[in-house]
Amino acid sequence: MVARFSVxxxxxxxxxxxxxxxMSARIALQVLSVIADFNAWQRDRGAIGFLSVNEAMRSRVRQSALWANRFILGVAVAPPFTSRHDEVLHGNAIDFGITMPDGSNRALTAEEFxxxxxxxxxxxxxxxxxxFGEQWHHEMATRAELLPPYPNAAEIVANDVNPAPPTPAPAPNPPAPIPSEGSDMRHGQSSKTRTYYDFGELTARGTGRKAHAVANAKATRGIGTLYRRMTPTQVIDLLEDIQTNRVDLGFPRSAQIDKQIANEKAA
Structure with missing residues (x-):
């Protein structure tokens, strides 16, 4: 009996x-390389099913049984022990089929053959x-190789049939918290326009009336009713910082703040 190498x-x-x-490691690599190439072709064209070996080496008991029942089975069978499937003398014959995702078997189409x-x-x-009319029957090691087999053909085929599960996409980073209107509030009065400002992270309220300013300051967290005197340049810098915060967080520039900047520049 010849050696045995899995396909x-x-x-x-x-x-x-x-x-x-x-019957040999080289033939096994040849067969598995054929399967790997065929499966890649199937995948590229969007076809379903993997190439597989229906039967390779055939035991002498099976050969004898097939020969005895050839007329009932309606198949072409070589006389016992003469087939290239024979496990004692040969073992280089391969009958190919297609294994479907559910494990069932089908014959190849004309295009696939x-x-x-x-x-x-x-x-x-x-x-x-x-x-002898068998599209599926092939014999390996019968001509020079045009392409050497893949050394890792068995691994390629195994990955085709049992692909690794896809790597889950990393969870998206949680969005940065958006500051509330009153968070980190600062208060100041322009030395030129006399406007009282409540500077937030995304907004800037301005009023010329001290009573309104005091009420606004009391309604927000910060330093209460204390309004620090600021130059127009300091006020403009804070207003521009707020516009930058808005853009960085995906908000449009505030037309109201642009108007406040223009008023301070004109003062």
């Missing part, structure tokens, strides 16, 4: 879930089934 599990008929083998034959030949195999 994956079958999803076909009574072989569903049964590991399939070929054409692509399969092309990929098999590139990896050193031949579609010998053409001689």
């Amino acid at each position: 994956g599990k079958s999803s076909y008929g009574d072989l569903r879930g049964v590991e399939q083998f070929v 054409a692509k399969l034959h092309e990929l098999v030949e590139a990896r050193g195999g031949t579609h010998t089934g053409i001689n």
